[in-house]
Amino acid sequence: MASVQPPPAPLAPHRPSIAAALRFYSPAVSPRVSPSPAARSRRLAVAARAMPWPHVLTVAGSDSGAGAGIQADIKACAALGAYCSSVITAVTAQNTVGVQGVHAVPEEFVGEQLRSVLSDMSVDVVKTGMLPSAGIVKVLCESLRKFPVKALVVDPVMVSTSGDTLSGPSTLTTYRDELFPMADIVTPNVKEASKLLGDVSLQTISDMRSAAESIYKLGPKYVLVKGGDMPDSTDAIDVFFDGKEFIELRGLRIKTRNTHGTGCTLASCIAAELAKGASMLHAVEAAKKFVESALYHSKDLVIGNGPQGPFDHLFSLKSPLYKMGSLHKFNPDDLFLYAVTDSGMNKKWGRSIEDAVKAAIEGGATIVQLREKDAETREFLEAAKTCVEICRSSGVPLLINDRIDVALACNADGVHVGQSDMPAWEVRELLGPGKIIGVSCKTPAQAEQAWKDGADYIGCGGVFPTTTKANNPTLGFEGLRTVCFASKLPVVAIGGINARNAGSVMELGLPNLKGVAVVSALFDRECVATETRSLRSILMNACSRS
Numbered sequence: 001m002a003s004v005q006p007p008p009a010p011l012a013p014h015r016p017s018i019a020a021a022l023r024f025y026s027p028a029v030s031p032r033v034s035p036s037p038a039a040r041s042r043r044l045a046v047a048a049r050a051m052p053w054p055h056v057l058t059v060a061g062s063d064s065g066a067g068a069g070i071q072a073d074i075k076a077c078a079a080l081g082a083y084c085s086s087v088i089t090a091v092t093a094q095n096t097v098g099v100q101g102v103h104a105v106p107e108e109f110v111g112e113q114l115r116s117v118l119s120d121m122s123v124d125v126v127k128t129g130m131l132p133s134a135g136i137v138k139v140l141c142e143s144l145r146k147f148p149v150k151a152l153v154v155d156p157v158m159v160s161t162s163g164d165t166l167s168g169p170s171t172l173t174t175y176r177d178e179l180f181p182m183a184d185i186v187t188p189n190v191k192e193a194s195k196l197l198g199d200v201s202l203q204t205i206s207d208m209r210s211a212a213e214s215i216y217k218l219g220p221k222y223v224l225v226k227g228g229d230m231p232d233s234t235d236a237i238d239v240f241f242d243g244k245e246f247i248e249l250r251g252l253r254i255k256t257r258n259t260h261g262t263g264c265t266l267a268s269c270i271a272a273e274l275a276k277g278a279s280m281l282h283a284v285e286a287a288k289k290f291v292e293s294a295l296y297h298s299k300d301l302v303i304g305n306g307p308q309g310p311f312d313h314l315f316s317l318k319s320p321l322y323k324m325g326s327l328h329k330f331n332p333d334d335l336f337l338y339a340v341t342d343s344g345m346n347k348k349w350g351r352s353i354e355d356a357v358k359a360a361i362e363g364g365a366t367i368v369q370l371r372e373k374d375a376e377t378r379e380f381l382e383a384a385k386t387c388v389e390i391c392r393s394s395g396v397p398l399l400i401n402d403r404i405d406v407a408l409a410c411n412a413d414g415v416h417v418g419q420s421d422m423p424a425w426e427v428r429e430l431l432g433p434g435k436i437i438g439v440s441c442k443t444p445a446q447a448e449q450a451w452k453d454g455a456d457y458i459g460c461g462g463v464f465p466t467t468t469k470a471n472n473p474t475l476g477f478e479g480l481r482t483v484c485f486a487s488k489l490p491v492v493a494i495g496g497i498n499a500r501n502a503g504s505v506m507e508l509g510l511p512n513l514k515g516v517a518v519v520s521a522l523f524d525r526e527c528v529a530t531e532t533r534s535l536r537s538i539l540m541n542a543c544s545r546s
């Protein structure tokens with residue numbers, strides 16, 4: 001057995017930059033004398049501390065089919081840029097049909113693996129999966145007391161998705177009494193939550209909230225009850241509870257047989273995000289997005305003959321959408337100055353769509369929408385492809401108005417649709433989880449529906465009268481205010497907004513209002529860049545006042 005080292009020093013709160021760490025090796029520091037082996041290893045140790053790699057230790061079972069368990073955890077962490085070490089608690093004979101056998105690793109040897117990793121490596125976060133016996137849970141708790149880590153993510157794996165038992169009833173008590181009080185987050189699905197609470201029935205979101213509250217009382221800092229298995233839901237709703245507030249996290253329900261390992265993956269992603277420094281809610285949100293994207297990109301994979309297949313954690317290595325950087329993480333702040341093009345106006349001023357987009361970006365537009373109502377499809381697509389390149393090279397998202405086909409063909413970052421266009425949930429089905437979807441809404445009910453349909457933001461207007469869109473009722477500040485207060489999504493105001501009134505819109509200081517979308521005040525002008533620049537500075541001044 002390897003000798004046990006003292007626990008690693010805690011991470012320094014301030015991490016020097018990679019450049020600073022590299023300077024440490026610069027020949028300029030020591031041009032002639034080559035360092036002794038001892039000095040070199042001291043330098044390596046210092047450099048290693050200067051450039052830590054977010055580190056997750058998974059304590060879980062091996063899945064021979066590699067869809068779940070240790071194998072899923074390592075792939076998930078790798079995909080999210082975290083190092084993942086592994087302590088194996090059980091070896092399972094498993095495939096897409098089910099679990100054919102379980103061979104638990106003796107407690108002492110689980111303890112030895114834990115000692116090996118925790119005494120040597122700077123582990124940030126421990127994530128647990130299958131813990132097949134009460135003895136193993138106890139060994140883990142002892143190790144964590146001896147070698148504390150920054151966070152503990154507990155995925156209380158008890159029954160496999162195929163219905164096979166992975167952890168006996170005696171383990172339940174130890175989970176509740178010893179492990180949960182040490183946990184930062186516990187992530188049961190509804191079946192596990194029900195088991196943990198003595199087989200209570202969980203049928204509704206309100207039941208999930210009560211379950212989250214009861215599990216929270218067992219000691220963890222946060223609880224996530226996963227509703228993926230809830231009957232009759234078109235989307236996957238999870239309930240997150242921090243001891244005070246319940247947050248319903250909605251996700252897209254991807255139609256696929258390849259869902260084996262989603263629980264392990266979600267918990268590992270939470271652990272990886274925490275190791276990288278995210279807050280708990282952000283870690284959970286990022287983890288949900290990752291799982292959703294992985295399922296989406298793997299929905300047609302065929303591995304094995306059973307009812308539940310594995311999915312591809314490393315889809316980002318293959319997907320051209322990811323490779324080309326189009327998988328935009330939507331940032332609501334991008335709505336700040338939303339430039340919406342108009343082919344008629346650009347023609348009038350003798351400029352191409354591409355030149356109009358370039359000028360808007362030069363002036364500081366934070367997001368662009370191609371709203372080309374009269375363009376021929378082929379001409380529009382060609383221009384859209386060039387605009388995608390222009391926007392991508394500037395890091396500005398590009399959306400297409402109305403035309404899902406054009407958005408798909410040019411690999412735009414998203415689409416904006418109105419109430420008479422394709423419903424947002426259908427758009428989401430077609431575009432997948434990684435794209436941005438905006439929906440025009442004039443009422444709280446429309447805003448609620450947009451949220452349910454999986455939109456990312458809403459456009460609300462016309463705030464002022466406009467001639468750009470015919471027969472568009474004016475909502476005024478009151479209409480905008482009503483929608484902003486009701487919306488669960490970020491809002492961009494649109495309609496008749498220009499340099500004279502944009503400041504007054506932002507100064508309303510409405511909740512969820514992130515910016516203004518403008519057509520004529522940018523594009524029905526001689527110099528688009530100048531107009532954009534001046535509007536941007538008006539908005540910035542207004543925001544600093546409100």
Ligand SMILES: Cc1ncc(COP(=O)(O)OP(=O)(O)O)c(N)n1
Pocket residue numbers: 338340369371401402416417418419420421438439440458459460469492494517
């Ligand atoms: C940001 C933004 N908000 C609203 C709209 C209007 O969309 P829609 O109601 O579909 O009307 P058309 O633009 O298609 O005429 C928008 N385009 N952008």
Ligand SMILES: Cc1ncsc1CCOP(=O)(O)O
Pocket residue numbers: 461462465466467468469472494495496497517518519520521
């Ligand atoms: C597309 C749209 N949707 C609501 S108002 C509007 C037109 C906005 O154009 P302008 O900024 O020129 O008033």
Ligand SMILES: [Mg+2]
Pocket residue numbers: 401402416417418421
């Ligand atoms: Mg439309």
